[in-house]
Amino acid sequence: MAGMISPPAAIAFIGLGKMGVPMAARLIGAGFTLRGWDLAPPARVAASAAGIPLGASAAEACRDAAAVITMLPDGKAVRAALEDPAVVAALTAETLVIDMSSSDPLGTRALHAALAARGIALIDAPVSGGVSRAIDGTLAIMAGGEGAAIDRAEALFAAMGKHIFRCGPPGAGHAMKALNNYVSAAGLVAAIEAVAVGARFGLDAATMVDVLNASTGRNNATEVKLKQHILSGGFGSGFSIGLMAKDLATAGALAEAIGVEAPLAAEMARRWRAAAADLGAAADHTAIARLILPQA
Known part of the structure; x- marks a missing residue:
């Protein structure tokens, strides 16, 4: 070679x-x-x-x-x-x-x-x-x-x-990318849901993000997406919801093809597919918050 x-x-x-x-x-x-x-x-x-x-x-x-x-x-x-x-x-x-x-x-x-x-x-x-x-x-x-x-x-x-x-x-690189985006997407949904629950209870959303980032709930979504793209209303991360849904489908299909039970991966694939249908595949992936946070 x-x-x-x-x-x-x-x-x-x-x-x-x-x-x-x-x-x-x-x-x-x-x-x-x-x-x-x-x-x-x-x-x-x-x-x-x-x-x-x-x-x-x-x-x-x-x-x-x-x-x-x-x-x-x-x-x-x-x-x-x-x-x-x-x-x-x-x-x-x-x-x-x-x-x-x-x-x-x-x-x-x-x-x-x-x-x-x-x-x-x-x-x-x-x-x-x-x-x-x-x-x-x-x-x-x-x-x-x-x-x-x-x-x-x-x-x-x-x-x-x-x-x-x-x-x-x-194929290992592509498997890793799909699984990385599965973890990323699941973390984003969890973070948005936490903010939705906290806001309904009366917590300040920005303060929640600060607490998460100083605590064990910290993840990529809390660090670079919640304030920057969701609470700001900008929804401009540069990665589309359609591409995220595609990667989640890949992760779920891989688990099924090799015989690994991954019910959360299957649920994330379903949820992001539905979000892409509701919001349009070209929407920024952070716009999934609009389906979870009433004020987003």
Whole structure:
């Protein structure tokens, strides 16, 4: 297998949404030669305005690239992009494919096997931290795949993330991301429900948050979501309720597929699916508070 991918190597970045653009910009800032692509014309316009060089097509972006990074809505979109005949023709045995999307881990295992049959290495490396940490390059990156393949991506990951975790074999990164978001989503709902109960009893919501953050109830929601995005009424964390519902469905489906009873995960998947239907998939995920807190 080829060695570490270092600047100024050519990198294709497929998927230029809210997360993709700042992640691509970090790679450019680190000295990589980047070509981006997105199926959506408005995304391409926005990416170009942000200084991201674009290929004329996904295949053109991938041609001669040392690595192809995908940052797409789900594993089905990733597979569709990588199975496009023109993209297939552009990939070689020297190309490292890195799926940084939040994909289904079992689907990732199948895609890994399909690419391996063509001599192409795939690692899954989803991220956590949101847009703000994508901008400043401090994302948490959860990598799954063969160690030698992950070794090749170290400089790429270092440009985009602060905490890089080797989670295990193919699909392990995607499993970890889904389970992380399950814990995050459950903690957010618990925190909002606690505030709803306390407010009805007569407690001040802001004081409750302060107490939680000084006590054992502290979690990501109490620290960076309740005051900043919910009590403020801003609902602008940058991560949609539809994507959270998708990740919760992935976590629940994984538990079921491998025979682990996880009733809370199933309930969270149901609840977030219903919230996405009520509020619209594009709503910020913190807007679930509107269904729990009357004043939100």
